Amino acid sequence: MNTFRCLTFLLLLTVLLLPAQAQTKMQAGSWSVNQSVSGFALDKNNGERAVTIEIRFENPFIKKPKVILSVTQLDADKETNLRYNAEVLSISRDGFTIKFRTWSDSRVFSASGYWIAHLE
Numbered sequence: 301m302n303t304f305r306c307l308t309f310l311l312l313l314t315v316l317l318l319p320a321q322a323q324t325k326m327q328a329g330s331w332s333v334n335q336s337v338s339g340f341a342l343d344k345n346n347g348e349r350a351v352t353i354e355i356r357f358e359n360p361f362i363k364k365p366k367v368i369l370s371v372t373q374l375d376a377d378k379e380t381n382l383r384y385n386a387e388v389l390s391i392s393r394d395g396f397t398i399k400f401r402t403w404s405d406s407r408v409f410s411a412s413g414y415w416i417a418h419l420e
């Protein structure tokens with residue numbers, strides 16, 4: 301009887317703690333920048349212009365993940381060369397920052413894409 305109670309307790313404890321032990325290994329989402337983003341000036345003037353956006357993970361990772369970024373859509377002025385750079389900055393367990401920039405006379409009206417964060 302005592303062994304049965306002990307095994308039952310251990311089983312119950314395992315079942316209750318299992319969700320707490322589950323680790324987030326991968327998360328994904330989308331991003332976009334356009335004229336509705338605060339500080340957006342990619343479609344104006346000349347020289348280097350940039351906009352940053354903060355991405356927060358739905359569930360924090362146990363350690364800093366790797367982040368892969370893609371660009372799947374660009375809307376730009378057809379009268380100038382298209383120059384852009386999209387990069388991931390400031391990765392933490394809780395999220396990261398995307399910096400999207402253009403330079404010279406390029407004019408970008410919007411851009412979007414996807415991201416994947418994963419643990420190795």
